[in-house]
Amino acid sequence: xxxxxxxxxxxxxxxxxxxxxxxxxxxxxxxxxxxxxxGSGKTRVITRRxxxxxxxxxxxxxxxLAITFTNKAAGEMRDRVLAMLPSRGLWIGTFHGMCARILxxxxxxxxxxxxxxxxxxxxxxxxxxxxxxxxLIRKLLKEANYDAARFKPSMxxxxxxxxxxxxxxxxxxxxxPEDGEGIEHEVLVRxxxxxxxxxxxxxxxxxxxxxxxxxxxxxxxxxxxxxxxxRFRHVLVDEYQDTNRVQYLLTRHLSxxxxxxxxxxxxxxxxxxxxGADIRNILDFERDFGAAAVVRLExxxxxxxxxxxxxxxxxxxxxxxxxxxxxTSAAEGPKVAVLRSSDENxxxxxxxxxxxxxxxxxxxxxxxxxxxxxxxxxxxxESAMRLAGVPYQVVGGLEFYARREIRDLIAYLKLVVNxxxxxxxxxAVNTPQRGVGEKSLDAIARWAAxxxxxxxxxxxSEEGLALVRGRARAGLAAFAGLMERxxxxxxxxxxxAMAQLVDEIDYAAWMAQMDDESGVDRExxxxxLLAHAAEYDRRAEAAPGEDRAAGGLRGFLQDVALxxxxxxxxxxxxxxxxxxxxxxxxxxxPTVFIAxxxxxxxxxxxxxxxxxxxxxxAxxxxxRRLFYVGITRAKERLVLxxxxxxxxxxxxSFRSPSRFLAELPPGVVEGGGTDExxxxxxxxxxxxxxxxxxxxxxxQLKVGDRVEHDHFGRGTVERLxxxxxxxxxxxxxxxxxxxxxxxxxxxxxxxxxxxx
DNA sequence: AAATCCGCGTTTTTT
DNA sequence: ACGCGGATTT
Numbered sequence: 001x002x003x004x005x006x007x008x009x010x011x012x013x014x015x016x017x018x019x020x021x022x023x024x025x026x027x028x029x030x031x032x033x034x035x036x037x038x039g040s041g042k043t044r045v046i047t048r049r050x051x052x053x054x055x056x057x058x059x060x061x062x063x064x065l066a067i068t069f070t071n072k073a074a075g076e077m078r079d080r081v082l083a084m085l086p087s088r089g090l091w092i093g094t095f096h097g098m099c100a101r102i103l104x105x106x107x108x109x110x111x112x113x114x115x116x117x118x119x120x121x122x123x124x125x126x127x128x129x130x131x132x133x134x135x136l137i138r139k140l141l142k143e144a145n146y147d148a149a150r151f152k153p154s155m156x157x158x159x160x161x162x163x164x165x166x167x168x169x170x171x172x173x174x175x176x177p178e179d180g181e182g183i184e185h186e187v188l189v190r191x192x193x194x195x196x197x198x199x200x201x202x203x204x205x206x207x208x209x210x211x212x213x214x215x216x217x218x219x220x221x222x223x224x225x226x227x228x229x230x231r232f233r234h235v236l237v238d239e240y241q242d243t244n245r246v247q248y249l250l251t252r253h254l255s256x257x258x259x260x261x262x263x264x265x266x267x268x269x270x271x272x273x274x275x276g277a278d279i280r281n282i283l284d285f286e287r288d289f290g291a292a293a294v295v296r297l298e299x300x301x302x303x304x305x306x307x308x309x310x311x312x313x314x315x316x317x318x319x320x321x322x323x324x325x326x327x328t329s330a331a332e333g334p335k336v337a338v339l340r341s342s343d344e345n346x347x348x349x350x351x352x353x354x355x356x357x358x359x360x361x362x363x364x365x366x367x368x369x370x371x372x373x374x375x376x377x378x379x380x381x382e383s384a385m386r387l388a389g390v391p392y393q394v395v396g397g398l399e400f401y402a403r404r405e406i407r408d409l410i411a412y413l414k415l416v417v418n419x420x421x422x423x424x425x426x427x428a429v430n431t432p433q434r435g436v437g438e439k440s441l442d443a444i445a446r447w448a449a450x451x452x453x454x455x456x457x458x459x460x461s462e463e464g465l466a467l468v469r470g471r472a473r474a475g476l477a478a479f480a481g482l483m484e485r486x487x488x489x490x491x492x493x494x495x496x497a498m499a500q501l502v503d504e505i506d507y508a509a510w511m512a513q514m515d516d517e518s519g520v521d522r523e524x525x526x527x528x529l530l531a532h533a534a535e536y537d538r539r540a541e542a543a544p545g546e547d548r549a550a551g552g553l554r555g556f557l558q559d560v561a562l563x564x565x566x567x568x569x570x571x572x573x574x575x576x577x578x579x580x581x582x583x584x585x586x587x588x589x590p591t592v593f594i595a596x597x598x599x600x601x602x603x604x605x606x607x608x609x610x611x612x613x614x615x616x617x618a619x620x621x622x623x624r625r626l627f628y629v630g631i632t633r634a635k636e637r638l639v640l641x642x643x644x645x646x647x648x649x650x651x652x653s654f655r656s657p658s659r660f661l662a663e664l665p666p667g668v669v670e671g672g673g674t675d676e677x678x679x680x681x682x683x684x685x686x687x688x689x690x691x692x693x694x695x696x697x698x699x700q701l702k703v704g705d706r707v708e709h710d711h712f713g714r715g716t717v718e719r720l721x722x723x724x725x726x727x728x729x730x731x732x733x734x735x736x737x738x739x740x741x742x743x744x745x746x747x748x749x750x751x752x753x754x755x756x
Numbered sequence: 757a758a759a760t761c762c763g764c765g766t767t768t769t770t771t
Numbered sequence: 772a773c774g775c776g777g778a779t780t781t
Binding site: 069070071094095096097129130152207208210211271272274275373374375376377396433435436437438439440471472561562563580581582583601604605606607626648649 | 766767768771
């Protein structure tokens with residue numbers, strides 16, 4: 001297949017690509033920036049490029065590093081590359097996955113020469129998720145006698161994390177732009193110190209540490225950095241607009257040897273500023289990496305004309321933006337539907353019913369997706385789907401791995417692999433109950449801390465055990481004995497370890513006893529966990545050393561820590577997908593519903609509050625990008641829904657339609673009031689809907705327009721807020737100053753360009 | 757040390 | 772409304 005006319009493989013790789021796409025695929029050496037609009041075939045370009053490098057440039061797969069944003073994206077990319085070539089040795093994964101892998105072999109280099117034995121990192125380190133982190137911080141705060149009410153662990157943790165994301169050290173000198181809300185800077189600095197020390201003692205790393213430690217490694221050990229940098233002849237980073245400072249620096253290091261860095265992204269889809277993503281990384285790429293080639297992918301192959309027009313109109317409202325034109329040659333397709341319901345259950349029901357109807361008409365369930373801004377909206381939608389009999393799956397959200405029984409078992413396994421893990425110890429030691437209470441734990445914890453050893457070691461030693469009496473002592477001894485027996489499992493395959501653990505601690509009995517009416521199928525969850533472990537083993541077997549660290553229990557635990565959304569489970573019948581707008585990035589579906597397109601929900605309240613700072617609109621603009629991301633996932637049909645009232649904190653709250661609805665161009669929108677209960681509707685409400693319907697003046701107003709008012713005279717539109725009844729414009733009048741006007745009442749006339 | 761009760765915050769978004 | 776952590780009982 002390769003012999004024909006030399007060019008054959010290349011033309012195969014380039015088949016069906018437009019010219020900028022081809023340019024990106026066949027870019028040779030040096031930095032490359034791919035600005036890729038939604039649906040522009042970005043993934044295709046990246047995967048083809050990898051194949052092209054291997055097949056045409058003779059690059060070995062092991063010399064290529066491809067970094068994606070999520071595990072899901074990584075898996076997809078791997079599959080697609082695998083379909084084109086044997087990609088053995090290729091590194092594809094997230095920043096976190098890659099760093100964990102590097103640290104598995106290099107972390108011991110981070111222990112200073114003086115550190116001896118205890119308090120040192122080993123390759124068996126465990127990864128703490130956010131709740132592990134918070135638990136540890138809670139403990140530290142308590143030990144340091146801080147008021148638990150004032151210093152909430154999650155708050156403190158979030159601030160520490162924010163620091164780390166900006167690559168700030170633990171030094172006191174490094175002032176932060178802001179202290180935590182109501183938390184003094186010195187407190188944060190102190191707690192962070194304690195935290196770092198405790199993490200080291202526990203041989204544990206949190207998500208931020210994974211990146212930061214590798215950065216530290218690269219900076220303190222140029223030899224190590226060069227080893228990796230020279231190994232990777234080509235580095236590709238996807239979703240570059242969402243990288244933070246640390247990731248940027250890592251990228252620099254990794255590409256420092258060969259200089260072959262290709263990044264791909266879209267500033268309009270930057271939706272992670274809240275967790276430290278810095279959009280400047282992509283905006284400044286050309287400057288940072290001199291002489292970068294720039295390719296723009298602007299043709300959209302995904303969505304119909306109407307959907308794209310809606311997307312384009314919305315995103316153009318952002319001021320902080322580089323103009324980019326996305327276009328399509330596809331047909332206009334159906335109009336974008338806007339659906340109003342009386343409350344969140346009606347909304348959910350309307351969505352589920354519509355999906356059910358279309359399935360009945362022959363569509364497949366997996367053609368449908370429902371997006372929402374916040375996780376709590378999942379509930380109503382889920383129950384409506386169940387009621388309507390629509391098969392569905394929830395991506396991310398309330399984690400499988402967050403469940404009690406799952407966390408219990410994982411804690412045991414973590415402890416088996418890493419006996420220093422105090423958080424795991426504390427969790428495991430008393431489930432099932434062994435009569436070991438806090439007093440006893442504190443006693444041996446102090447003993448252990450004095451000797452710079454672990455709780456488990458304390459529980460094993462005569463001396464440590466002597467500190468407690470009675471039931472607690474027996475319990476500790478029993479636990480230590482149990483862990484002794486379990487120790488060999490550290491080197492077993494994940495499923496074997498898991499099964500033996502469940503057996504040893506008689507977890508079935510424990511669950512049965514624990515089963516206090518709540519009726520959750522804990523056993524089913526444990527079964528599922530076992531299945532996951534078995535699946536992991538199977539894959540590790542099939543691709544030894546591919547992307548996963550070690551295989552076995554260690555590898556499994558790492559995967560569990562890093563794969564938060566259960567990305568698998570696609571086997572079986574096709575299902576509709578429920579997820580947050582954030583998780584939706586990078587995906588596409590024939591029909592997309594976006595629920596809760598309401599003020600304070602789609603521009604989320606939190607984004608509205610931060611109305612000061614250098615850019616008061618930054619928050620809303622990020623929300624708008626999020627909306628844009630959601631819209632552009634739809635291939636054929638887009639339905640936007642909102643409710644008039646919604647249960648919030650257990651009580652009814654009245655909602656108004658999102659300002660974003662008013663930004664949709666008149667021509668592409670269909671419907672508006674499809675209330676299930678027309679009787680309830682107050683007369684005249686239809687006009688209110690007009691605020692985002694084609695027609696009334698409000699949709700035609702833009703910031704900057706010159707307008708005339710009967711009473712106030714001429715002025716300029718400064719801001720537009722609200723929608724529906726609440727649609728308001730702030731207008732600066734020539735002689736009457738700044739006024740807020742309710743568009744429903746104010747009769748504003750727009751003046752032609754130049755003020756006719 | 758375990759069981760029960762009470763009050764409060766929760767709801768951005770994820771690796 | 773609900774779950775969790777903390778306080779209060781037993």
